[in-house]
Amino acid sequence: MMRQNLLFALLVTIAGFSAVPQLVAQPHPAGRVKTSTSIEVKMIKAGEVSVPAEFQVALYENLLQEIETKGGFQAVYRDGDRSAKNNSNLVLMDATITGFQEGSEMARQVTTVKGATKIVVHCQFTDTKGTILLQRDVEGKVRFFGDNLKATQDFAKKAAGVADDALSAYRTNPEYRSAAQQQSPSVALP
């Protein structure tokens, strides 16, 4: 009887230990721990370049999706979302298309060397006070297979990586420190 009790106590202890990591951290499905910082992504501007509307929209939608999938930010707000207004711990992303060359899917398939579609987008990240955290040109391409809009997916994947760099830059920013202190005064900042 005593042996059974001992075994039961052992099992309970093991179960307890295995539950601890779930309580301590809740990683994002993509394997990353979310920060308390959110991002608002503004609609991609065409700038002085003539770009078909569907490219602009596909860039914006793919970008939002990629940033959400990467999971570095607590929330990803769309352009004009009123929920973002009250969030002081926020990074703003502005993007302007500076270069666009629409290729041809048919030319890519027939020649495999011609017909690449290329988009260059200038990405700028600021805090809510307008301080520039990071700015970089990001390129999206489709060379061999796929329709022209695939260039927007290529851009979105790269730009989501740049957004992560902007997040790191923001975390060393005084704006972040004051926003994080307001949210949870007891949290020790890096």
Add this chain to the structure above:
Amino acid sequence: MRNKGALLLLSILISGAAIASDEAASTSSQAEQVIGFGDIKRNTKGFLELKDGILSFTSDKHNFGVSADSIEDVVTRNDTQRAIRGTAGTLSQLAPYGAGRALSLLREQIDTLTIEYRDLNGALHGAIFTMPVGNAEPFKKELLAHRAQTTVPLKQDSTESNRISEAKESQQ
């Protein structure tokens, strides 16, 4: 007297039918939702309809709609796409004796309808639909009649798409 009564009845019936057809007036088409319309998965095939000022997309699994007056921009364009798409289209390129290259030349004309709209929280969304050629323009006209907005007036749309395709050809 009997004739007058019959005439009155006929006119009532005709006006009634006219009102009914006005209420039921709708624009619809088979379409593919490429990206961005609610939570519908990308490249979903279904049915796009504009009825009573609501633009809705229905597929086997989804149904989503937005009010026309929440649309801030509606643009149409004419384009082409591979006739054989998806995995079959990609694999067809591996066909021997240059047959794959020949298959790549098979393309179909499509219309693209791009919209930007705001949800109830003010957040901006963008959605792209493709549909059989000639079907996008009636949607745009109807959407504008239901207080949707556009950055490209109706006549310019075709000029714009021609200009882009000309630029594309000159680059090649």
